[in-house]
Amino acid sequence: MTPTRARVAFPKDWTFDLAEDLIDGIRDEFDPDDAVGELAPRVAGKPVDEAEEAALQFFTDYGRRWMDRTLELGEKYTDRAYETLKKAAERTGELAFPFIPERFIEIAYLATQPIYSLPIAENTVNTFSYKMVFCDTITALREQCGDELADRLPCRAGCLTAAGRAFTSKGFDVVVSQDSRLSDGEFCQFTVRRKHA
Amino acid sequence: MCRMCDSLGGGDTWYLNPKNYSNRMYKLREPGKRPTEALGNSPNAGAAPQGQTRSGLPEAIEAKANGDLDTFNKIIGDMNQRALMRPGGQVVPLHEVMEVLDMGMPVAAMMCICRKNTRACEECSVSEYSCMGLGTGMFKWERWPERYKGGVEFLSTKQAKEWVEYWDKKGMMHMLMQEGGDFIGGLCNCDYPDCGPIRHRIDYGLYAQLVKSEYVCFVDWEKCNGCGDCLGRCHYNALKFEATMEKAHIDQFNCFGCGLCETACPRDAISYFDRKKIPGLANVW
Amino acid sequence: MYPIVAPIIKIDQARCTTPFACKLCLQACPTAVFGVFETKMIRLEETDKHEPGNYRLRVIYRDRCSACNRCVDVCPEHALTVEMPAGVRA
Ligand code: SF4
Ligand code: SF4
Ligand code: SF4
Numbered sequence: 330m331t332p333t334r335a336r337v338a339f340p341k342d343w344t345f346d347l348a349e350d351l352i353d354g355i356r357d358e359f360d361p362d363d364a365v366g367e368l369a370p371r372v373a374g375k376p377v378d379e380a381e382e383a384a385l386q387f388f389t390d391y392g393r394r395w396m397d398r399t400l401e402l403g404e405k406y407t408d409r410a411y412e413t414l415k416k417a418a419e420r421t422g423e424l425a426f427p428f429i430p431e432r433f434i435e436i437a438y439l440a441t442q443p444i445y446s447l448p449i450a451e452n453t454v455n456t457f458s459y460k461m462v463f464c465d466t467i468t469a470l471r472e473q474c475g476d477e478l479a480d481r482l483p484c485r486a487g488c489l490t491a492a493g494r495a496f497t498s499k500g501f502d503v504v505v506s507q508d509s510r511l512s513d514g515e516f517c518q519f520t521v522r523r524k525h526a
Numbered sequence: 527m528c529r530m531c532d533s534l535g536g537g538d539t540w541y542l543n544p545k546n547y548s549n550r551m552y553k554l555r556e557p558g559k560r561p562t563e564a565l566g567n568s569p570n571a572g573a574a575p576q577g578q579t580r581s582g583l584p585e586a587i588e589a590k591a592n593g594d595l596d597t598f599n600k601i602i603g604d605m606n607q608r609a610l611m612r613p614g615g616q617v618v619p620l621h622e623v624m625e626v627l628d629m630g631m632p633v634a635a636m637m638c639i640c641r642k643n644t645r646a647c648e649e650c651s652v653s654e655y656s657c658m659g660l661g662t663g664m665f666k667w668e669r670w671p672e673r674y675k676g677g678v679e680f681l682s683t684k685q686a687k688e689w690v691e692y693w694d695k696k697g698m699m700h701m702l703m704q705e706g707g708d709f710i711g712g713l714c715n716c717d718y719p720d721c722g723p724i725r726h727r728i729d730y731g732l733y734a735q736l737v738k739s740e741y742v743c744f745v746d747w748e749k750c751n752g753c754g755d756c757l758g759r760c761h762y763n764a765l766k767f768e769a770t771m772e773k774a775h776i777d778q779f780n781c782f783g784c785g786l787c788e789t790a791c792p793r794d795a796i797s798y799f800d801r802k803k804i805p806g807l808a809n810v811w
Numbered sequence: 812m813y814p815i816v817a818p819i820i821k822i823d824q825a826r827c828t829t830p831f832a833c834k835l836c837l838q839a840c841p842t843a844v845f846g847v848f849e850t851k852m853i854r855l856e857e858t859d860k861h862e863p864g865n866y867r868l869r870v871i872y873r874d875r876c877s878a879c880n881r882c883v884d885v886c887p888e889h890a891l892t893v894e895m896p897a898g899v900r901a
Contacts, residue, residue: 334650337671339855345666346561347552410551410665417632417665417680424632424680428551428662435552446553452662453544454630454683565852584871591817591874644843644871646834671857672849719843729875 347436348406355402355440359395365469372474377481384482392490399437399491400498426523427457430495434459437491441465450518457496458508458520461488467511480512492519528737528811529610534708539740541618541702546710547631551662565670581605586730602731609734613704615714615723617739619785619798623690623700623713633686634664634678638714640722642675647720650676656693658686658713663705690715697759699784701736718761728762737811739783741798745774749795756787756796778807818878818893820844820870826890828863836868836882836891845882846871 368387372380411432418424434457435447443463450458466487470479485507493505501523508518534540555561581601589597618626627633635655641647649655659667659678667674681689690700690713698715701723705711718724723736752772756765764780765787767773774795776787788796802808830837830847837845846869849858858865870876876893883891 334648334676336859337677337857339668339671341855343668343855345669346555352554409668413665413668414551414632417634421680421682421685423630423682428632428665431662432551435550439552439554444554445556446550449548449550451544452548452631454628456544458548561854563854587872587874591876593814593816595814643846643848644837646831646837646847669854670852671855672852675857725872729872 343409345409347408347439351402351406351436352440355395355399355437358398359391359441361441361465362469364391365466365473369473372478372482377478380478381481381483384484385486388482388484388486389490392487393494395441395487396433396437396491396494396498399433399440400495403433403436423454425499426454426501427452427496427521430499430501430521431457433495434492437495448516451520455523455525456520458518460516460518461511462516464511464517485510485517488517488519492521496521528616528740529734530614530616530704530737539622541616541626541710542622544629546708547626547629547661549661549663549709551665561669583726583730583732605732606734609732612734613706614735614737615701615703615712616737617782617784618700618702619739619741619783620690620694620700620789621785622740623702624687626702626713627683627686627690630683631660632662632664632680633683633713634659634667634680635686635689636667636674636678637676638720639673640714640716641720644720644722648676652679652681652689655679656698656715658689658715660711660713661709663711694786694789697786699761699782699786716761724761733811738781738801739785740801741783741785742778742781742801742804742807743776743783743785743788743796744778744799745776746795746797747771747773749793750774750791751793751795753792755792756790759786759790760784761786778804779810815874816896816899817874818876818895820873820876821892821894822868822870823888823890823892824867826888827868827886828888829861829866830868831860831866833887835885835887839881839885840876841879841881842872842875842877844870844872844876 368384371383414424414428418429431452438444438447442461442465448460448462450460466484467479470482470484474482489505489507493503496503503521503523505519505521508520509516511517530540534543534546536543536545540546581604586598586601589601635652635658637649637655638657641656664678667678693715698717701714701716702710703712703714716724718728726732727736750773754767756774757767762780762782764777766775768775783801785798788798837847847866848869849866850864851858860866878893878895880893883893
């Protein structure tokens with residue numbers, strides 16, 4: 330008959346959710362409202378191309394700092410899902426792309442945007458793609474800079490930089506693109522593709 | 527087109543669309559919500575709430591067992607209607623399972639829940655696991671050790687392919703199962719009678735739980751020499767030996783297109799045909 | 812399909828207490844009539860199959876029972892009876 334096997338029971342304090350301190354820590358520093366509040370005076374009254382240039386620099390820097398902090402805190406506050414993922418990636422030699430960077434991208438958005446989960450459009454062997462349907466950054470830009478200017482400012486630079494950084498910091502060579510824009514339609518979609526040597 | 531391709535295929539076969547395997551890893555709990563501590567499966571699960579009559583499979587089977595075929599047919603008819611709106615599974619032949627595995631989603635071999643429930647099977651290691659969980663949700667399997675009794679094992683694409691081939695050789699057909707609305711969460715290796723969906727379809731006519739594959743198989747009688755290697759592989763009463771012709775014979779209406787007979791034939795006498803291109807079978811799912 | 816009346820299968824739950832560990836009838840039945848289900852599923856904990864009452868044996872596919880009595884014969888606890896309903900000639 331079937332062999333008997335020890336019955337498993339895992340420690341009751343194992344957690345599979347993201348730590349509250351992790352989410353709060355990132356939220357405090359990178360609240361989109363505050364970020365836009367910092368940017369708005371710098372673009373106010375400027376000609377559009379100068380405003381665009383200033384915003385590009387601002388968001389690129391914001392995206393970099395935002396993801397760097399997420400990577401730092403995300404490693405500090407781990408959870409069982411991440412531990413299992415790392416073990417599985419080590420065992421199979423495959424799953425690190427895209428799932429390890431995906432974790433940090435999810436954390437970055439969950440901490441700062443009004444969403445409970447990040448809609449993933451694709452996570453496969455060479456591609457990672459996600460959507461932002463509700464974005465506080467564009468809302469804040471519209472409120473603080475006016476609709477017309479808001480739609481021209483390249484807030485995408487923040488998302489593109491952050492997404493790219495999540496992958497490069499884990500050793501992946503990727504190209505990130507924006508496939509659709511919230512200001513033109515229903516959502517922003519960003520896609521990370523692996524570059525092959 | 528089967529109903530899943532209709533709603534989820536995006537113009538293609540639904541299970542070849544990577545979108546249907548993509549899933550987030552995390553969600554934030556709404557304020558005040560705690561994780562579930564226990565899932566009920568009480569002895570009375572399935573009993574009708576006060577003042578209502580239930581009409582699910584247990585009631586249908588009870589009616590049939592008592593000789594009341596009218597009630598049985600009515601309940602099954604209602605269930606089929608309701609099931610059209612629900613997720614289901616589809617038979618997928620080996621070569622397409624390989625394509626699916628190439629997408630590189632997390633795959634973890636695990637125990638088969640149907641076999642656990644029908645035969646009290648305990649599968650405790652990768653050489654015994656006969657089912658496979660797909661997607662990022664598998665990273666959280668430890669939440670429910672009873673659901674994943676015997677543990678799980680994450681496999682590389684190559685290992686996963688070998689693992690499916692192993693079960694194919696053993697004579698299990700493959701199906702992809704939806705979990706929730708638009709997410710394919712399971713790759714099962716199934717046989718009759720252990721597998722719930724196969725059994726429910728064949729024995730009770732619940733056709734929406736398990737959809738036939740995109741293919742149907744035919745025997746080329748020029749090539750078939752009647753060796754019989756394919757016989758015994760079919761779980762759907764479609765494959766027979768025709769004694770007068772001394773050839774294998776497939777009933778195209780019974781055939782689910784699982785391809786088990788195809789993978790067993792040493793002479794390439796059995797081949798797949800696209801179900802949608804055969805007018806009389808195009809709507810037979 | 813013509814109406815056939817299926818046998819009545821009775822499980823004495825007081826005798827069959829640890830079906831997932833025993834599993835003899837589940838594996839003996841030619842048509843897999845039985846099912847076994849955990850009565851509770853607890854977070855982070857596997858259900859103990861040796862603890863009485865943690866699993867429950869149920870008759871799932873009664874219409875497929877032939878009253879061959881193989882299950883009755885293997886049960887060490889004499890927990891099962893399979894009989895044709897009264898008035899049905901064997
Ligand atoms: S005839 Fe062959 S392809 Fe068709 S269901 Fe049977 S084994 Fe599968
Ligand atoms: S009497 Fe035979 S067919 Fe009926 S449940 Fe027992 S073993 Fe199965
Ligand atoms: S053989 Fe008897 S004791 Fe064992 S599971 Fe079946 S009914 Fe219960």
